[in-house]
Amino acid sequence: MNNSTAPGPLPVLAIDDEPQIQRLLTIALEANGYRVTAAGSGQEGLAQAAQHPHDLIILDLGLPDMTGLQVLKQLREWTQAPVIIVTVQEGAAEKIEALDCGADDYVTKPFNTGELLARMRAALRRYHKTRFDEPIFHFGDVTADLATRVVTVKGQPVKLTAKEYDLLRLFIQHSGKVLTHRQILREIWGATHEDQTQYLRVYMARLREKLEQDPAAPPLFLTEAGVGYRLAEG
Amino acid sequence: MSEQTHQNAALAADSSQSGAAGEHRAGPGSSLAGSGGTNGSPVPMGSSWLQYGLALMTFAGVSLLNLWLQQWIGYQAIALLYLLAVVLLALFVSRGPILLGTALTALGWNFLFAPPRYSFHIGSFYDKMMCAMYFVVALVVGQLTALLRAQRAAERQREARTREAEINSRLLAESERLGRTLLNSVSHELRTPIAAITSAASSLRASGALSAAQQNLTGEIESAAARLNRVVQSLLSAARLQSGQLRPKLDWCDISELVKVTLRGVEGLLAGHPVQKQIPAGIPLVRADFVLMEQALANLVINAATHTPPETPIQVEARVEEATLVLEVADRGPGLPPDQIDRAFDLFHRAPTARPGGTGLGLAIVKGFVEAQGGSVRAGNRPQGGAVFCICLPVAEPPELQEETL
Numbered sequence: 165m166n167n168s169t170a171p172g173p174l175p176v177l178a179i180d181d182e183p184q185i186q187r188l189l190t191i192a193l194e195a196n197g198y199r200v201t202a203a204g205s206g207q208e209g210l211a212q213a214a215q216h217p218h219d220l221i222i223l224d225l226g227l228p229d230m231t232g233l234q235v236l237k238q239l240r241e242w243t244q245a246p247v248i249i250v251t252v253q254e255g256a257a258e259k260i261e262a263l264d265c266g267a268d269d270y271v272t273k274p275f276n277t278g279e280l281l282a283r284m285r286a287a288l289r290r291y292h293k294t295r296f297d298e299p300i301f302h303f304g305d306v307t308a309d310l311a312t313r314v315v316t317v318k319g320q321p322v323k324l325t326a327k328e329y330d331l332l333r334l335f336i337q338h339s340g341k342v343l344t345h346r347q348i349l350r351e352i353w354g355a356t357h358e359d360q361t362q363y364l365r366v367y368m369a370r371l372r373e374k375l376e377q378d379p380a381a382p383p384l385f386l387t388e389a390g391v392g393y394r395l396a397e398g
Numbered sequence: 399m400s401e402q403t404h405q406n407a408a409l410a411a412d413s414s415q416s417g418a419a420g421e422h423r424a425g426p427g428s429s430l431a432g433s434g435g436t437n438g439s440p441v442p443m444g445s446s447w448l449q450y451g452l453a454l455m456t457f458a459g460v461s462l463l464n465l466w467l468q469q470w471i472g473y474q475a476i477a478l479l480y481l482l483a484v485v486l487l488a489l490f491v492s493r494g495p496i497l498l499g500t501a502l503t504a505l506g507w508n509f510l511f512a513p514p515r516y517s518f519h520i521g522s523f524y525d526k527m528m529c530a531m532y533f534v535v536a537l538v539v540g541q542l543t544a545l546l547r548a549q550r551a552a553e554r555q556r557e558a559r560t561r562e563a564e565i566n567s568r569l570l571a572e573s574e575r576l577g578r579t580l581l582n583s584v585s586h587e588l589r590t591p592i593a594a595i596t597s598a599a600s601s602l603r604a605s606g607a608l609s610a611a612q613q614n615l616t617g618e619i620e621s622a623a624a625r626l627n628r629v630v631q632s633l634l635s636a637a638r639l640q641s642g643q644l645r646p647k648l649d650w651c652d653i654s655e656l657v658k659v660t661l662r663g664v665e666g667l668l669a670g671h672p673v674q675k676q677i678p679a680g681i682p683l684v685r686a687d688f689v690l691m692e693q694a695l696a697n698l699v700i701n702a703a704t705h706t707p708p709e710t711p712i713q714v715e716a717r718v719e720e721a722t723l724v725l726e727v728a729d730r731g732p733g734l735p736p737d738q739i740d741r742a743f744d745l746f747h748r749a750p751t752a753r754p755g756g757t758g759l760g761l762a763i764v765k766g767f768v769e770a771q772g773g774s775v776r777a778g779n780r781p782q783g784g785a786v787f788c789i790c791l792p793v794a795e796p797p798e799l800q801e802e803t804l
C-alpha cells in the first residue's frame with residue numbers, strides 16, 4: 165500500500181485487437197495517471213511485455229492469433245505483474261480458467277471505465293502489499309483480528325466454527341480478489357473436495373448470516389455468478 | 399468465412415454423391431431380397447430368373463462342348479469340365495441357381511456320358527461313387543463361393559453405411575462449428591461498438607468536466623447502451639437456444655443467494671416496483687446453472703415490472719412442493735388474458751394487450767434456459783388478481799455434507 169504511488173505515470177500494457185477499444189483505453193487510462201502501450205495481437209503483446217516492464221496488463225481473451233489463455237500462461241512463466249482479463253458475459257468457464265491460470269481479476273464487456281479503474285487500483289494495491297503488515301482488518305461492520313482470532317460485528321463478538329474462520333481468513337488474505345469455487349474448496353476442504361460446491365454454498369450462507377447482519381448495508385461477500393466469491397474492499 | 403462455405407459445399411456434394419452411390423448399391427440387393435432361392439443376401443447380378451436362365455445356358459453350353467470333346471477325352475475328365483463350369487457359375491449367381499446348375503450337370507453327365515450312356519442307370523460302383531462325389535463337391539464349392547460373395551457384399555454395405563454415417567457426423571459437426579463461428583463473430587461485432595460507447599460515455603462522465611445537463615446526457619447514453627446490450631444478450635441467448643448450443647453447467651445452488659444476486663442485478667430496471675421476497679429458511683440446495691438461472695429469474699422480474707402499473711409490488715417466492723422447487727414471480731397487474739396463458743412462453747409471442755417495447759424474447763429464454771436444466775415453467779393468474787410465472791426445478795437427493803466436529 166505504501167509504494168503504489170510511485171512517481172510518474174505507471175506503465176500499463178493493453179492487449180486488445182480492436183483499435184477503437186485501444187484508443188478509448190488509452191484516453192481513459194492516461195487521464196488517470198497511467199501510461200498505455202497498446203498491442204493488437206497476442207504475439208505483439210508478449211513481445212511488448214518482454215521488452216519493457218509493465219506494472220499491469222489488460223488482456224482481452226478474444227485475440228486473433230492465439231487464445232488469451234495462451235498469452236496469460238506464457239506471461240505467467242516469467243512475470244507476476246497483475247493481469248486483468250476482459251471477457252464477454254457468457255464466458256464463465258473462460259473466466260474460471262483464466263483466474264485458475266493466474267489472472268488477477270476480470271471485467272465483463274461492456275464495462276464502464278470507473279469499474280475498470282477500480283479493479284486496476286485494487287490489483288495494484290494487492291500486488292505491492294508485502295504480506296500482512298497488520299493483523300486487524302475492518303470491512304463493513306466487521307472487525308477481524310487474525311492474531312487473536314477474534315471476530316466482531318458492531319463490537320459484538322461472533323462465534324465462528326474452525327472452517328468458517330478459515331474461510332473468512334482466506335477472503336481477508338485475498339481481499340477484493342475473486343476466488344474461484346475450486347480455489348476456495350481446495351484451500352479450505354482439500355483437493356478431494358474441489359468439485360463439491362455444496363460445502364461452499366452452505367458455508368457462505370452461514371458466514372453471511374453471521375457477518376452480514378444489517379440487510380440494508382451493502383453485502384460484504386459478493387457472488388460472482390458461475391465463477392466464485394469476492395470480499396468487498398474497504 | 400468464404401473458405402468455410404466453400405468447404406461446406408464440397409462436403410455437401412460429396413455426401414450427395416455417396417448418397418446416390420448408396421442407392422445404386424441398395425437397388426439390386428433390395429430387388430433380390432425375398433426372391434426364391436436366396437436368403438436375401440445381395441448378389442452382383444440381375445433378377446433371379448436371369449440367374450436360373452444363366453444356369454440352364456451354362457449347362458447346355460458345357461454339355462455341347464463335352465459332346466464335341468468326348469471323341470478325345472474320357473467321361474471322367476468330362477465330369478471335371480462340368481465341375482469347372484459349376485464353379486465358374488457360382489462366381490456370378492446365388493445359391494438357388496447354383497443348386498440347379500449342380501443338379502443339371504450331375505444328371506447330364508450321368509445321362510449323356512457315364513456308361514451305359516443315354517440312361518440314368520449307372521453301371522459300375524466306381525461310377526456311382528463318382529456321381530455322388532461330383533454332386534457333393536459341386537454343391538459344396540458352389541455354396542462356399544456364394545457364401546463368400548454374400549459376406550463380401552455385406553461387408554461392402556457395412557463399409558458404405560459407416561462411411562455415410564461418418565460423412566453425416568462430419569457434416570453436422572461442420573455446420574455446428576459454422577453456426578458457432580457465426581454466432582461468435584456476430585456477437586463480437588455487435589458488442590464491440592456497445593463496449594466502445596459505454597467506455598467513452600463513462601469516461602466522459604468520470605472526467606468531472608461536465609455541466610449538470612451534460613452529466614445527465616452521458617447518463618442517458620450509458621443507459622441506452624446498457625439497454626442495447628441487454629437486447630443483444632437476449633438475441634444471442636435465443637440464437638444459442640435455437641441452435642442447441644446451450645450447455646448448462648449444473649452445480650449446487652443456494653436459491654436464497656440466487657434471488658438476492660438476481661434482484662441486486664435488476665435493481666435499476668424496476669422503475670419503482672417494490673419487490674417482496676419470501677424464501678423459507680433451510681430451503682434445500684438445487685442442481686442448477688447459476689448464471690442461466692440468474693438470467694431466467696431476472697427476465698421474469700423485468701417482465702413483471704414492465705407489464706404492471708408503476709409502483710405495484712412484485713412478489714418473489716420460493717417453496718418446495720413434493721420433489722420440486724418452485725420459484726414464483728407474482729405481480730398485481732392486469733393478469734394474462736385467459737387465451738394467452740398457453741402461449742406466454744412462445745418465442746416472439748407478445749400479448750395483444752402488452753404495451754409497446756420489448757422483444758418477445760424474454761419469456762421464451764426463461765423457458766429455454768429452465769428446460770435445458772431439466773426444469774419446467776408455467777404461467778397463470780392469481781385468484782386475487784395479477785399474473786404469476788413459475789420456474790420448477792427437480793429437487794435431487796441432498797448432497798453429502800460432512801459437518802465439522804467441534
